Amino acid sequence: MHELAVAESVLDNVAARTGDCRVTSVRLRIGRLSGVELESLRFCFGLVTDGTRLDGAELVIEEPGGRLHCHSCGRDVARDDPILLCPCGSADVSVVSGRELQLISVEVV
Numbered sequence: 001m002h003e004l005a006v007a008e009s010v011l012d013n014v015a016a017r018t019g020d021c022r023v024t025s026v027r028l029r030i031g032r033l034s035g036v037e038l039e040s041l042r043f044c045f046g047l048v049t050d051g052t053r054l055d056g057a058e059l060v061i062e063e064p065g066g067r068l069h070c071h072s073c074g075r076d077v078a079r080d081d082p083i084l085l086c087p088c089g090s091a092d093v094s095v096v097s098g099r100e101l102q103l104i105s106v107e108v109v
C-alpha cells in the first residue's frame with residue numbers, strides 16, 4: 001500500500017501549509033520510475049482527504065519520463081517502466097531521472 005502512504009504524506013504536507021483555506025487543486029510530479037500507481041494513488045487520495053479541507057480537490061499529476069545511465073555500454077537511455085534494464089541487456093544502470101515524487105503547487109480558496 002505504497003500509494004496510501006504517498007496520499008497521506010501529500011495530505012499532511014498540504015494541510016500543514018494551507019492554514020484554514022479550502023484546497024481545490026493539488027499538483028504533483030511523479031516520475032514514471034517511481035513505482036507509484038497513479039490510479040491507485042488517486043483512489044487513496046480520495047479516501048484520505050474525505051472530510052478534510054482537501055475533500056474534492058483535483059489531483060493534477062505530471063509524469064516525467066525516466067532516464068537511465070548504463071555502466072556497461074555507457075549509454076543514456078529513456079525508460080518509462082520500472083524494469084531497469086538497458087537495451088544492451090545490462091542491469092548495471094543508474095537512474096538519472098524519473099523517480100521524482102514532488103509536491104509542485106496547491107490552489108486554495
Ligand SMILES: [Zn+2]
Nearest residue numbers: 070073086088
Ligand atoms: Zn547498456
